[in-house]
Amino acid sequence: MRIIDGKSVAQDIKNNLKTAIARAVERCGKPIGLAVILVGDNPASKIYTSNKVRACEEVGISSYMYEFKDGTPEEDILSLISRLNADETINGILVQLPLPKGYDEGKILKAINVHKDVDGFSAFQIGRLNMGDPQLVPCTPLGVLALLDYYNIPIEGKNAVVVGRSNIVGKPVASLLLFRNATVTICHSRTPDLAGHTKRADILVAAVGRAKLITADMVKEGAVVIDVGINRTEAGLAGDVDFESVAPKASYITPVPGGVGPMTIAMLMSNTLKAYELQNGKD
Ligand code: GUN
Secondary structure (H helix, E strand, O other): OEEOOHHHHHHHHHHHHHHHHHHHHHHHOOOOEEEEEEEOOOHHHHHHHHHHHHHHHHHOOEEEEEEEOOOOOHHHHHHHHHHHHHOOOOOEEEEOOOOOOOOOHHHHHHOOOHHHEOOOOOHHHHHHHHOOOOOOOOHHHHHHHHHHHHOOOOOOOOEEEEEOOOOOOHHHHHHHHHHOOOEEEEEOOOOOOHHHHHOOOOEEEEOOOOOOOEOHHHOOOOOEEEEOOOEEEOOEEEOOEOHHHHHHHOOEEOOOOOOHHHHHHHHHHHHHHHHHHHHOOOO
């Protein structure tokens, strides 16, 4: 069994990005800018956004952090997005999710110019992904595939089982695995006999947000287990996979923390560079 070290893979990717970003900036003669919008004071979101800003500093992207109090009128956020859409120094815009209760998430995300949608959440970007012409792909799914590739884990012809069908992770990661010629099953909260499906997985991706849902009896000997869950429990952070019991059966497994999490941010940096290049005429 090998533990997949997402932290060091992400660092490696960021180091390479730093060089690529410096080259792109020199070629185009202007800086790369990412706007990060945070509404409310969700402690996890605060940590995620400050990690994103720190990663920008590391790789050479100018970050612009916009923080709004919970209760700020939706129009104020929409008018900021509209200004950022028109601002040539801003190449990527992200609104940290979840938004506090009462905000229309769909309306706010739809306001972001699809060419600056570095989260890849827009119908345009998801549509491109599903048609096999991906441009800006959601960061966590991209991070999952990057981990598999980094460890030279074969995907083609494998049975991949994704547990979870969110727009942010489950569905796009299934799309990416499908385009790499895996045979993909998507399971969800209404799937009868979940274990019957997961036990057939050569590659098992858990992205449901339920602590330690996946136990050893649900996993095939030698499976590759990718845990996207980050659940706050009384005992601390826990993934969707019961690491202790599953690890001895797995050929590869991601820990929580230090697995998929750091990859999401590295992929955000990569998407921001990609958006910049697309906006500056590189296809
Ligand atoms: N909340 C949890 N994951 C994400 C993500 O990838 N992007 C944004 N914007 N919010 C999130």
